[in-house]
Amino acid sequence: MAIKDYLRQRYFPHMWCPGCGHGIVLNALIRAVQGMGLDKNDIVMTSGIGCSARISGYVDFHTLHTLHGRALAFATGVKLSKPELTLLVPMGDGDALAIGGNHFIHAARRNIDITAIVMNNRIYGMTGGQFSPLSGIGKKATTAPYTTIDSNFDVVKMAVASGATFVARTTAYHVLEAVDLLQKAISHKGFSVVEILSQCPTHYGRKNKEGDASSMMEFQKSKTGKLGSKALEKDPTLIPRGIFVDDKDASEYCSAYDKIIETAMKGR
């Protein structure tokens, strides 16, 4: 199937600003799905609220545009009732780890077969550039005109500590790597997290003088390093990219639940 058949073309051009990294995540995601030959009628995408969450309007899968921070709860409901479907949950950093932080850690702890994609632009784009739990210390935002004093979460460490059984990180710049990691995450049976560093030139870029979309993507290129690479070994301040956890043996939630049903129904 052609790439464009996975899109709801009637809603294009989309609502994202020129150069927004979220569009590249959309591009990578539909290519990942196409490459795997998945039937779009077997995919359900649930999303919350944010510029990032608007992605669910543009893909021609089954989609649920739900509540801020709660996309994983909706996805859990869908998956438990129809375990044969593939669940994709793209989220902004605020959606996933501020308002939705609790849902995130508990979905990971259960190891339910869902692919969470954190579109991390380190800011609340939709509401005008407030700092998020991913901004980090010393960043400018509308709510931090004199720079932030809050430490940031590390999405990867958070996902690993919470029990996610596939955890990876890449960037919008590294789009081929993003396609590959998304395919591995979707194939994985269990809770997968792929963090994709994305750019918001309109708010984060402008406030923090990182320039236009291309120059923000140059940062994604120069300030990250592949796990196991010489570059990362030489400069440990680089943000690592690659696969951090890939545990194929852990028990998946829907399978475990099926066993409970079997036990409970014994003799009936």
Place this chain on the structure above:
Amino acid sequence: MARLKLKEHVINREWCKGCGICVHFCPKKVLELDSDEKVVVVRPEDCICCKLCELRCPDLAIEVLSTDDVPAAPASDDDSQDDSNEQ
């Protein structure tokens, strides 16, 4: 791998927002923005069909057709969805 040969760049001017990402990262400087801030192909003969412009376009506005590609079939448009968003 056989070397791909360029057929054409298919550019959707309605969708292109002139962000310049494809222009900036093209390894062969094949692309430029015109006076309407839309992408145009200025040096097609230099294109190596790496397709990175297509992959990195946030607006899915550029497609690189090469010798072994089949042209994209027309997309389906069979459902409707309330796209209103009160946020």
